Amino acid sequence: MARKQIPTALPKVLTIGQLAxxxxxxxxxxxxxxxxxxxxxxxxDHNQRRYDRDALRRVAFIRAAQRVGLxxxxxxxxLDSLPEGRTPTAADWESLAGGxxxxxxxxxxxxxxxxxxxxxxxxxxxxxxxxxxxxxPDDAAYLLGHGAQYLKGRTPADAGVEL
Numbered sequence: 001m002a003r004k005q006i007p008t009a010l011p012k013v014l015t016i017g018q019l020a021x022x023x024x025x026x027x028x029x030x031x032x033x034x035x036x037x038x039x040x041x042x043x044x045d046h047n048q049r050r051y052d053r054d055a056l057r058r059v060a061f062i063r064a065a066q067r068v069g070l071x072x073x074x075x076x077x078x079l080d081s082l083p084e085g086r087t088p089t090a091a092d093w094e095s096l097a098g099g100x101x102x103x104x105x106x107x108x109x110x111x112x113x114x115x116x117x118x119x120x121x122x123x124x125x126x127x128x129x130x131x132x133x134x135x136x137p138d139d140a141a142y143l144l145g146h147g148a149q150y151l152k153g154r155t156p157a158d159a160g161v162e163l
Contacts, residue, residue, distance in 0.1 A: 013050040023059040054087040061088045
């Protein structure tokens, strides 16, 4: 049986298909990342995209940051903070991740609260009309803003409302 030869020289640039395959992500996501300023490509004949090999690391960085719950805006801000728009190194990731610790801890706290309160009120966005009169009389939670404010840890007292 013939052995498959491994190329000795890896290509310096990747097509969008190669980057999608190697990065484990859809080509449409790569185009979207590029439209959002998260990735850069050059163009060759017939306007075809080509990516430098370091785009693989950038895609991995984006996907890891998304996995911990960061928005694309937050990821872009982090990437823009790097000198000359370079691809993040392990040291960059460690430094940036340290800055995200409090934000991630807050998300964990909110998810734990959601898990613990799932059977009752979803922190008004109330799903329990019987309890709503107790926890959110006269819809006082709307003074806190849109969405499930109690789930976010905010209370009517934060808006100066007494129950």
